[in-house]
């Protein structure tokens with residue numbers, strides 16, 4: 001089989017947090033592949049472990065975190081121009097700060113106001129990374145910052161350089177965050193709910209901007225989101241997370257139009273249908289398990305109306321559906337009863353698929 005050109009390879013990642021209430025087992029064995037130039041997405045409800053996984057990938061885990069096991073291999077072009085692979089989890093904070101954060105992996109967070117420094121003008125914030133990582137001269141960094149502002153769609157760039165975050169609209173602030181993220185020519189961009197805090201009309205523009213920059217620069221992108229509408233527009237590959245595990249993964253087509261895990265059915269049903277004004281078909285009942293306690297069997301079973309007896313006893317393995325599509329549900333075992341996704345969801349997905357084909361997206 002042809003070797004994939006992986007920029008990031010996460011294997012058996014297992015992370016827990018020490019808290020006053022006990023040990024929270026937040027990430028329970030995760031594998032993720034990211035090919036160079038590809039866009040993948042990590043989706044799941046709040047608390048499923050999306051942010052912790054990405055923080056681990058950036059080497060910025062909280063102090064009370066313990067990596068119980070796993071590797072996060074990152075392959076990048078080093079300062080001598082040759083390709084090098086490191087395990088991010090084995091590198092110390094100082095090395096990560098110098099070589100990874102903002103230089104080779106950059107992040108765009110949900111709320112631009114928290115990622116921007118309110119006391120520093122826009123220009124300085126864009127120039128900072130170039131000055132620190134590459135020793136770029138002031139003049140050169142200034143020139144590049146102005147170009148970047150233009151590139152991300154900000155007019156009057158020279159004037160904006162001297163302004164402060166509060167003088168900009170939410171959409172413009174997120175454009176500035178993207179300019180900062182791109183300033184050091186990263187190879188990987190991690191976007192954590194990059195549009196959630198923004199107006200719907202602005203959301204589409206920001207997504208389009210990220211997509212355009214990705215194509216132009218050939219960078220890889222990881223989107224963390226609970227908005228499946230965004231995922232459908234941007235991602236090549238989707239990882240669905242639940243209670244610290246990946247429970248389904250596949251290409252966007254596979255996970256969106258042929259989902260196999262009842263949790264994915266729930267997420268897709270809970271999505272508001274913007275095109276038909278339909279409300280949510282269904283909301284997943286109950287709440288995720290408390291990860292302070294070990295979860296026996298399938299963590300989703302208590303919320304799953306299709307759960308089988310075995311779900312309470314034994315954790316399902318990842319069943320293979322195609323070369324790229326996998327799901328961890330006992331429903332895929334050959335001995336399981338035949339259970340199809342709810343008919344309303346099936347109809348909705350067929351309608352969405354037709355629309356997507358019609359619009360050529």
Ligand SMILES: Nc1ncnc2c1ncn2[C@@H]1O[C@H](COP(=O)(O)OP(=O)(O)OP(=O)(O)O)[C@@H](O)[C@H]1O
Nearest residue numbers: 017019024026045046047048049050051052053062
């Ligand atoms: N520093 C920490 N100390 C203790 N528990 C933590 C810490 N950081 C995260 N957790 C726990 O880890 C689990 C996963 O959290 P995470 O933030 O990754 O979820 P998420 O899927 O990104 O959710 P959201 O969509 O709300 O950001 C949660 O149970 C959370 O409470």
